[in-house]
Amino acid sequence: MAQALRMQGITKKYYGTTVLKEVGLEVDQxxxxxxxxxxxxxxxxxxxxxxxxxxxHQTGGYEGxxxxxxxxxxxxxxxxAMALGIGMVHQEFMLIPGFTVTENIKLNRxxxxxxxxxxxxxxxxxxxxxxxxxRDSRAALDKLGVGIDEWLxxxxxxxGYMQFVEIAREIDKRNVRLLxxxxxxxxxxxxxxxxxxxxxxxxxxxxxxxxxxxxxxxEVAAVADRITVLRDGEVVGRLSGEExxxxxxxxxxxxxxxxxxxxxxRVREPSDEDIILDMRNLVVDMPGERLNGLDLAIRRGEIIxxxxxxGHGKVAVANGIMGLYPATGEVxxxxxxxxxxxxxxxxxRGIAFVSEDRRGTGLLLGESLEHNIAFTSxxxxxxxxxxxxxxxxxxxxxxxxxREHGLxxxxxxxxxxxxxxxxxxxxxxxxxxxxxxxxxxxxxxxxLFASEPTRGIDVGAKNLVLDLLVEFNRKMxxxxxxxxxxxxxxxxxxxxxxxxxxGRLVGILDPDAPDVEYGLMMAGGxxxxxxxx
Amino acid sequence: MKQRLENLxxxxxxxxxxxxxxVLVLFILGSLTGLSTGQLLSASLVRFGMNxxxxxxxxxxxxxxxxxxxxxxxxxxxxxxxALISMQLELKGxxxxxxxxxxxxxxxxxxxxxxxxLLNRVQGQEMMVGTYVGFSSVAFMCIFWLLxxxxxxxxIWAIGGRGLRYTLTLDKHFGKVLNGFLLLKIGQLEIxxxxxxxxxxxxxxxxLFLKTKVGLAMQAAGDNPRFARAAGIDVPQMRTVGIVLSTxxxxxxxxxxxxxxxxxxxxxxxxxxxxxxxxxILIGGASLEKATVGHVIxxxxxxxxxxxxxxxxxxxxIGGDISEVAxxxxxxxxxxxxxxxxxxxx
Numbered sequence: 001m002a003q004a005l006r007m008q009g010i011t012k013k014y015y016g017t018t019v020l021k022e023v024g025l026e027v028d029q030x031x032x033x034x035x036x037x038x039x040x041x042x043x044x045x046x047x048x049x050x051x052x053x054x055x056x057h058q059t060g061g062y063e064g065x066x067x068x069x070x071x072x073x074x075x076x077x078x079x080x081a082m083a084l085g086i087g088m089v090h091q092e093f094m095l096i097p098g099f100t101v102t103e104n105i106k107l108n109r110x111x112x113x114x115x116x117x118x119x120x121x122x123x124x125x126x127x128x129x130x131x132x133x134x135r136d137s138r139a140a141l142d143k144l145g146v147g148i149d150e151w152l153x154x155x156x157x158x159x160g161y162m163q164f165v166e167i168a169r170e171i172d173k174r175n176v177r178l179l180x181x182x183x184x185x186x187x188x189x190x191x192x193x194x195x196x197x198x199x200x201x202x203x204x205x206x207x208x209x210x211x212x213x214x215x216x217x218x219e220v221a222a223v224a225d226r227i228t229v230l231r232d233g234e235v236v237g238r239l240s241g242e243e244x245x246x247x248x249x250x251x252x253x254x255x256x257x258x259x260x261x262x263x264x265x266r267v268r269e270p271s272d273e274d275i276i277l278d279m280r281n282l283v284v285d286m287p288g289e290r291l292n293g294l295d296l297a298i299r300r301g302e303i304i305x306x307x308x309x310x311g312h313g314k315v316a317v318a319n320g321i322m323g324l325y326p327a328t329g330e331v332x333x334x335x336x337x338x339x340x341x342x343x344x345x346x347x348x349r350g351i352a353f354v355s356e357d358r359r360g361t362g363l364l365l366g367e368s369l370e371h372n373i374a375f376t377s378x379x380x381x382x383x384x385x386x387x388x389x390x391x392x393x394x395x396x397x398x399x400x401x402x403r404e405h406g407l408x409x410x411x412x413x414x415x416x417x418x419x420x421x422x423x424x425x426x427x428x429x430x431x432x433x434x435x436x437x438x439x440x441x442x443x444x445x446x447x448l449f450a451s452e453p454t455r456g457i458d459v460g461a462k463n464l465v466l467d468l469l470v471e472f473n474r475k476m477x478x479x480x481x482x483x484x485x486x487x488x489x490x491x492x493x494x495x496x497x498x499x500x501x502x503g504r505l506v507g508i509l510d511p512d513a514p515d516v517e518y519g520l521m522m523a524g525g526x527x528x529x530x531x532x533x
Numbered sequence: 534m535k536q537r538l539e540n541l542x543x544x545x546x547x548x549x550x551x552x553x554x555x556v557l558v559l560f561i562l563g564s565l566t567g568l569s570t571g572q573l574l575s576a577s578l579v580r581f582g583m584n585x586x587x588x589x590x591x592x593x594x595x596x597x598x599x600x601x602x603x604x605x606x607x608x609x610x611x612x613x614x615x616a617l618i619s620m621q622l623e624l625k626g627x628x629x630x631x632x633x634x635x636x637x638x639x640x641x642x643x644x645x646x647x648x649x650x651l652l653n654r655v656q657g658q659e660m661m662v663g664t665y666v667g668f669s670s671v672a673f674m675c676i677f678w679l680l681x682x683x684x685x686x687x688x689i690w691a692i693g694g695r696g697l698r699y700t701l702t703l704d705k706h707f708g709k710v711l712n713g714f715l716l717l718k719i720g721q722l723e724i725x726x727x728x729x730x731x732x733x734x735x736x737x738x739x740x741l742f743l744k745t746k747v748g749l750a751m752q753a754a755g756d757n758p759r760f761a762r763a764a765g766i767d768v769p770q771m772r773t774v775g776i777v778l779s780t781x782x783x784x785x786x787x788x789x790x791x792x793x794x795x796x797x798x799x800x801x802x803x804x805x806x807x808x809x810x811x812x813x814i815l816i817g818g819a820s821l822e823k824a825t826v827g828h829v830i831x832x833x834x835x836x837x838x839x840x841x842x843x844x845x846x847x848x849x850x851i852g853g854d855i856s857e858v859a860x861x862x863x864x865x866x867x868x869x870x871x872x873x874x875x876x877x878x879x
Binding site: 360394 | 741744745746749750753756757759760762763764765766767823
């Protein structure tokens with residue numbers, strides 16, 4: 001069958017970091033080709049290159065060739081991609097709620113008739129040919145095999161139908177020959193997903209090439225003709241539909257040699273006998289990361305990892321417990337209930353938090369390093385205060401003590417800066433993260449929640465941050481709950497790893513558990529939790 | 534060298550440089566035309582102390598994240614009521630001044646709390662809503678001035694015997710008590726240490742407050758509410774603290790202003806009083822997100838000096854008065870400049 005797309009030797013670097021390495025991808029006409037990989041494996045970057053997104057060209061472009069229909073092309077802007085017949089169905093719907101289905105499908109490609117005014121003043125004053133637009137929309141919807149009324153407003157439609165409108169818009173474009181679906185079923189209910197898969201099979205039969213990006217491995221195995229697996233920016237496997245078993249894909253997706261350096265030994269191993277924090281039916285209403293009822297017991301003195309794909313609620317755990325998003329459920333700290341809407345009380349009870357949103361929640365960007373480090377402790381624990389006059393009731397910040405503490409932290413955590421007075425805005429990501437850790441450390445907490453502590457910092461700094469967390473745990477007997485999208489780093493330092501899928505706990509894995517287990521659990525595979533120690 | 538100069542200019546801000554240059558030019562012109570520099574400077578100092586506290590009232594609201602307090606008339610009205618009670622009771626001198634302050638404080642605290650309650654419900658539009666809260670409370674108080682149960686003949690209309698007068702003379706009450714206190718005369722230069730000292734004392738108190746636990750929490754709430762919440766700070770409560778403090782400073786500010794001016798102005802007089810205060814702190818270098826006591830002192834000094842010397846100098850040179858026009862252009866222009874500059878600069 002004719003080849004629709006060939007990408008060959010694609011290499012992309014962002015500021016010296018290689019995110020794609022010699023990636024190749026081929027899609028034939030009439031084929032459903034699946035592209036799978038973890039968060040950060042390079043799927044989005046590859047698609048951004050295919051669509052000529054500005055972010056690619058602003059960061060120095062890419063190496064490699066792209067062939068469409070056998071001809072080499074240069075895609076410099078999204079408009080070029082569209083002209084070449086590449087269509088994209090987005091993860092977030094790009095629809096105007098107040099417009100009808102037809103108007104949305106035909107948006108910016110309206111069919112119009114000339115009239116007197118338009119002859120005088122130009123094409124923008126032509127009258128819309130609603131009948132023809134409606135007929136075209138009907139045809140596109142029929143091609144998908146869905147019976148949505150083309151004259152309904154989009155606003156009231158079920159989510160699944162919005163997805164179909166989005167697809168209909170793409171296939172209505174006359175020249176389209178390759179359709180890219182980015183996580184199309186993420187928002188769909190099971191029955192809708194079923195309908196959707198039938199529809200894309202139908203599209204493929206009509207000769208369209210389909211590139212399908214998904215985390216749902218069962219769907220991928222069911223629908224794809226060929227599968228390309230990406231991991232850390234490299235193609236690690238190409239499978240045909242027949243040989244693609246769930247286990248095989250999962251293993252390829254996650255698999256990497258785990259370098260698990262020997263961690264320092266503990267005096268006493270954590271166990272289920274001594275639970276420090278017990279969560280029951282924890283529900284956190286955090287937009288985009290909803291947690292739907294989590295039951296998890298954290299052992300005193302352990303490092304536990306919270307893993308799972310983005311959007312499944314793993315970062316909501318810490319945010320809910322700290323009271324930053326509305327949460328319900330029962331959380332017991334040392335057997336006593338913990339309030340879920342009172343951050344001050346949570347801090348007083350010895351729980352500290354390093355936010356995943358470093359620049360938004362984690363830091364006062366305009367303030368100095370020393371101020372950032374001391375601030376939370378000053379507020380929650382009344383430290384770093386002194387009387388205006390000795391013994392007076394008026395307490396002011398103790399600048400000398402703050403300076404002294406700041407200098408000590410800079411030294412202990414090796415924060416690279418010009419001095420304790422430097423505003424944190426000017427620090428690099430890794431050093432900003434160290435400031436956040438220093439602040440948490442200043443609170444001397446019993447439990448430290450570290451959300452995505454290595455996100456957006458360079459490789460060297462990542463290891464330093466992880467080493468610090470291990471050090472806190474071993475030397476200060478701090479219980480560490482680390483949330484990360486990078487499974488490898490969790491497996492490096494954690495005692496146990498809890499995998500969260502669609503807002504619930506799927507299971508708890510041993511860091512040495514086989515890759516297949518991880519891959520399956522992250523894709524929602526039901527397995528009974530293997531609890532290790 | 535050039536680089537360093539550019540940095541210096543950038544840190545200080547071009548508008549400030551222009552205004553400083555303008556003030557200097559006016560002084561030079563003034564001395565060339567034979568006006569007494571000493572007198573000009575003395576008048577400037579009086580207006581500096583007189584207006585300073587109203588400008589200082591902007592610091593708490595900017596710090597707590599509410600922005601410029603265009604609803605300053607709320608505090609001003611509380612100050613006026615306090616002053617009126619003191620006058621009704623025929624209290625004189627420093628006693629009268631102290632009584633006016635004492636009566637207005639609880640009132641300002643209560644109304645400030647209500648005002649904060651409202652502003653916490655309209656987050657993101659505090660300045661717009663504040664402007665109209667200020668306007669409508671002034672209008673509402675016009676009714677109050679007519680119906681209020683004051684019966685001291687000095688306060689009410691001579692004919693009819695009901696309703697307060699437009700302008701009340703403070704001569705027999707506490708007019709100019711601070712202006713006359715610790716007044717130092719050196720030739721033509723008069724330095725009102727009492728008045729300026731009172732202003733600087735309040736500046737010091739606000740500065741100290743900003744270094745307390747609550748003050749720091751308030752600034753964090755304004756700087757980054759999510760950070761503040763994560764540090765266990767009740768953000769709406771901190772905003773309330775800032776707004777109440779600002780309202781109280783507004784009340785104190787108008788009493789000091791009135792004693793210096795020698796008159797108490799009621800009815801529509803407080804309507805636009807927030808605007809010169811806003812302009813002054815912006816000239817001092819504050820932005821919508823960041824204001825310090827230093828901005829207040831510098832801004833008030835520049836703005837008031839400019840207004841004070843513009844009148845005699847310009848009337849001397851061109852024989853007409855453009856000081857009112859200049860005041861409007863500078864104050865509104867400065868506000869416009871600050872509002873259009875979304876962020877950055879400090």
